[in-house]
Amino acid sequence: xxxxxxxxxxxxxxxxxxxxxxxxxxSKYIAQAMGGSVSSATIRxxxxxxxxxxxxxxxxxxxxxxxxxxxxxxxxxxxxxxRQVSDQEAAEINSALQGKMQELDSVIAQAGxxxxxxxxxxxxxxxxxxxxxxxxxxxxxxxxxxxxxxxVMTDDSRVKSQLLRTELPVEAEQLxxxxxxxxxxxxxxxxEELGSKLMALAPQLGAELFMPLxxxxxxxxxxxxxxxxxxxxxxxxxxxxxQPEFQDLTKADGLMSLLTDQKAELPVLDENTPMKxxxxxxxxxxxxxxxxxxxxxxxxGDNMRGLIGVVGPTRMDYATVAARLSYFAExxxxxxxxxxxxPPKEDDIP
Amino acid sequence: xxxxxxxxxxxxxxxxxxxxxxxxxxSKYIAQAMGGSVSSATIRxxxxxxxxxxxxxxxxxxxxxxxxxxxxxxxxxxxxxxRQVSDQEAAEINSALQGKMQELDSVIAQAGxxxxxxxxxxxxxxxxxxxxxxxxxxxxxxxxxxxxxxxVMTDDSRVKSQLLRTELPVEAEQLxxxxxxxxxxxxxxxxEELGSKLMALAPQLGAELFMPLxxxxxxxxxxxxxxxxxxxxxxxxxxxxxQPEFQDLTKADGLMSLLTDQKAELPVLDENTPMKxxxxxxxxxxxxxxxxxxxxxxxxGDNMRGLIGVVGPTRMDYATVAARLSYFAExxxxxxxxxxxxPPKEDDIP
DNA sequence: CTTTAGCACTCCTTTCCCCCGAGTGCTAAA
DNA sequence: TTTAGCACTCGGGGGAAAGGAGTGCTAAAG
Numbered sequence: 001x002x003x004x005x006x007x008x009x010x011x012x013x014x015x016x017x018x019x020x021x022x023x024x025x026x027s028k029y030i031a032q033a034m035g036g037s038v039s040s041a042t043i044r045x046x047x048x049x050x051x052x053x054x055x056x057x058x059x060x061x062x063x064x065x066x067x068x069x070x071x072x073x074x075x076x077x078x079x080x081x082x083r084q085v086s087d088q089e090a091a092e093i094n095s096a097l098q099g100k101m102q103e104l105d106s107v108i109a110q111a112g113x114x115x116x117x118x119x120x121x122x123x124x125x126x127x128x129x130x131x132x133x134x135x136x137x138x139x140x141x142x143x144x145x146x147x148x149x150x151x152v153m154t155d156d157s158r159v160k161s162q163l164l165r166t167e168l169p170v171e172a173e174q175l176x177x178x179x180x181x182x183x184x185x186x187x188x189x190x191x192e193e194l195g196s197k198l199m200a201l202a203p204q205l206g207a208e209l210f211m212p213l214x215x216x217x218x219x220x221x222x223x224x225x226x227x228x229x230x231x232x233x234x235x236x237x238x239x240x241x242x243q244p245e246f247q248d249l250t251k252a253d254g255l256m257s258l259l260t261d262q263k264a265e266l267p268v269l270d271e272n273t274p275m276k277x278x279x280x281x282x283x284x285x286x287x288x289x290x291x292x293x294x295x296x297x298x299x300x301g302d303n304m305r306g307l308i309g310v311v312g313p314t315r316m317d318y319a320t321v322a323a324r325l326s327y328f329a330e331x332x333x334x335x336x337x338x339x340x341x342x343p344p345k346e347d348d349i350p
Numbered sequence: 351x352x353x354x355x356x357x358x359x360x361x362x363x364x365x366x367x368x369x370x371x372x373x374x375x376x377s378k379y380i381a382q383a384m385g386g387s388v389s390s391a392t393i394r395x396x397x398x399x400x401x402x403x404x405x406x407x408x409x410x411x412x413x414x415x416x417x418x419x420x421x422x423x424x425x426x427x428x429x430x431x432x433r434q435v436s437d438q439e440a441a442e443i444n445s446a447l448q449g450k451m452q453e454l455d456s457v458i459a460q461a462g463x464x465x466x467x468x469x470x471x472x473x474x475x476x477x478x479x480x481x482x483x484x485x486x487x488x489x490x491x492x493x494x495x496x497x498x499x500x501x502v503m504t505d506d507s508r509v510k511s512q513l514l515r516t517e518l519p520v521e522a523e524q525l526x527x528x529x530x531x532x533x534x535x536x537x538x539x540x541x542e543e544l545g546s547k548l549m550a551l552a553p554q555l556g557a558e559l560f561m562p563l564x565x566x567x568x569x570x571x572x573x574x575x576x577x578x579x580x581x582x583x584x585x586x587x588x589x590x591x592x593q594p595e596f597q598d599l600t601k602a603d604g605l606m607s608l609l610t611d612q613k614a615e616l617p618v619l620d621e622n623t624p625m626k627x628x629x630x631x632x633x634x635x636x637x638x639x640x641x642x643x644x645x646x647x648x649x650x651g652d653n654m655r656g657l658i659g660v661v662g663p664t665r666m667d668y669a670t671v672a673a674r675l676s677y678f679a680e681x682x683x684x685x686x687x688x689x690x691x692x693p694p695k696e697d698d699i700p
Numbered sequence: 701c702t703t704t705a706g707c708a709c710t711c712c713t714t715t716c717c718c719c720c721g722a723g724t725g726c727t728a729a730a
Numbered sequence: 731t732t733t734a735g736c737a738c739t740c741g742g743g744g745g746a747a748a749g750g751a752g753t754g755c756t757a758a759a760g
Contacts, residue, residue, distance in 0.1 A: 026752055041704050044753065062710045062752050113611075139491050141501065149509050151491065151501055159499050161511040237587065238606035241599055249591055256588035260610070376723055391733055394724065412723050412739045703760070710753075720743085730733075 001053055010046050011055055012079040015067045019315050022244045024064030069280040076277050076318050083323035093328055097335055108306055109233035115328055116236030119310050119321050122259055123236055124266050126307035129228040130156050134189055135220050138182040142172035150216045152223050160223045164215045168208045191224050232263035245313045254287035269297045269307055275326050280314040294321050296329040300336050351403055360396050361405055362429040365417045369665050372594045374414030419630040426627050426668050433673035443678055458656050459583035465678055466586030469660050469671045472609055473586055474616050476657035479578040480506050485570050488532040492522035500566045502573050510573045514565045518558045541574050582613035595663045604637035619647045619657055625676050630664040644671050646679040650686050
């Protein structure tokens with residue numbers, strides 16, 4: 001059977017109406033919405049076809065129709081009018097982004113919050129880690145006899161520091177030599193090698209040098225780890241309780257757990273994809289089978305990307321969410337790009 | 351009317367039964383639970399008294415009784431058997447705490463997670479900030495012509511660092527002098543004074559010195575701010591959906607919002623109080639009026655305290671939660687105390 | 701071949717009612 | 731003061747019935 005223009009129009013009307021009202025849509029409404037050019041009986045014939053073709057579903061015999069995931073997919077791909085954010089929305093987004101230039105993770109988390117409040121669904125923001133981070137440089141600063149500060153700068157320009165306590169006293173004079181050792185042997189290499197290289201060097205060093213060296217390496221490893229790990233921030237979880245489809249506690253529970261305790265399971269985006277819409281069963285995660293996700297990415301700099309996603313019912317307002325989300329992502333890209341350097345990055349501990 | 355021993359026993363039976371079953375408790379059950387020494391009719395007389403005295407409530411005329419907040423309060427204060435954590439529980443807690451010695455905020459957030467999974471209620475953890483933090487020391491490290499690293503150490507022994515980009519080139523040779531300036535004029539003073547002092551010094555400095563100075567001060571201000579701000583971490587929110595009393599969506603929604611988007615509203619503990627139980631209407635926050643909170647504090651060192659709280663229905667199992675929470679808090683205090691110094695603290699960005 | 705009016709039919713939802721039973725409150729006796 | 735006895739209350743469960751939105755089919759019209 002062929003998907004005529006009229007069938008598509010009907011599908012569009014059904015989808016948009018269902019997005020709005022969360023109730024099955026009847027033939028009479030559709031006929032009216034289409035300007036009354038055809039009767040409801042004609043519509044009913046078409047509806048039967050659309051059900052047969054798998055674009056619509058019927059909760060029960062005498063109910064109206066709702067879009068199936070396949071129907072949503074077609075709607076999103078072809079039928080949906082790509083909305084533009086209004087000037088007012090754009091102004092709101094821009095003003096919200098103003099002066100928010102803080103540490104990286106904080107900006108990212110706040111972006112999530114803003115998106116959630118803009119679209120009225122829960123949102124999540126991922127600070128994607130670079131795949132392989134190495135240390136570019138070490139500095140050691142004397143504090144007192146039993147402690148010093150280690151400063152580690154990574155090749156993605158993050159700088160982290162920590163106060164380290166030593167068991168044996170360390171002479172302030174030894175620190176430059178130690179730093180020199182670190183900078184010659186322990187820069188530009190991956191985590192695993194750090195340990196082995198340390199072991200290789202161990203015999204040549206006395207305990208009073210080895211200990212602070214190993215502490216610094218341990219710290220550097222932690223820095224790299226946290227730099228590589230993606231942190232996920234979520235907000236607006238309570239929004240899902242306000243959606244009629246999640247009045248059913250079991251569904252809400254699954255989603256809620258996902259959004260609070262299993263954030264890492266939330267869908268991400270492979271490189272080069274600016275935005276993606278995942279509808280119901282298209283999601284891999286079980287808890288998301290009854291939900292949809294819109295996720296977009298933005299550039300941060302130094303080959304790094306941020307991710308921002310919105311979780312809602314399959315019935316979610318894709319046009320609006322997609323428009324706002326992509327505008328938002330673009331704004332973030334611009335914002336990070338403007339200071340054509342990296343933004344002043346700060347340590348990122350979740 | 352007097353609160354006889356038997357009345358108290360009845361109140362205890364009712365409370366514990368209700369905690370367990372979440373259903374109103376009838377006179378027959380109580381008579382049986384008390385060993386059958388008295389008849390249900392006698393119990394009914396007593397129950398009527400207890401209702402009159404405000405310790406119990408009756409959902410409707412022909413239903414059993416449930417404890418009122420006042421009843422819970424008496425139960426918690428007097429009747430509840432202070433539970434000890436079992437050896438097994440203690441072992442679990444201890445093993446969970448092993449090797450978790452990471453950065454401060456991370457430890458604290460994890461503590462919240464552990465508590466939540468131990469008690470099966472949502473939990474929150476607060477990293478309480480010190481009231482007035484000042485910078486103890488500055489270091490400036492050269493990077494290249496247009497950037498340098500600022501390292502700031504606060505008087506609560508946190509060390510933070512950031513890469514700062516300058517607009518005008520900075521000579522590496524100027525940095526020590528600049529650091530010296532900072533260390534003489536900008537240590538040990540509060541945030542507000544930092545700015546004014548900077549202004550006072552401005553006329554004496556050229557732009558190529560003033561800019562990096564002011565950037566460093568700005569960074570120091572941010573460090574102090576984030577050090578003073580309390581960060582709240584929450585987990586296990588989805589647990590509340592599993593409580594029968596929160597099947598009512600509106601109540602669940604309020605609590606959920608509180609636990610996800612208004613964390614700052616969660617009750618804290620004034621100094622010197624090791625643990626507190628807040629029952630239903632005793633809570634100030636509207637969303638918590640139908641819930642109870644058990645919150646405990648532990649010592650971190652340097653006069654700092656951490657807070658850990660559990661949110662549940664008023665019917666929550668106070669004895670178990672309180673026992674586990676206080677054991678947990680004590681364990682944390684011990685853990686932080688063991689390294690009688692501060693644990694290696696790391697930068698804490700939420 | 702498509703569209704349309706007409707109409708019987710389906711099935712969900714709401715409402716009402718009735719009954720059941722747990723539990724009470726009261727009375728009167730032990 | 732305690733207890734047995736008993737009438738009474740009230741919420742909850744289970745149909746049955748009414749209501750209504752919407753369908754599917756048929757037959758006629760375009």
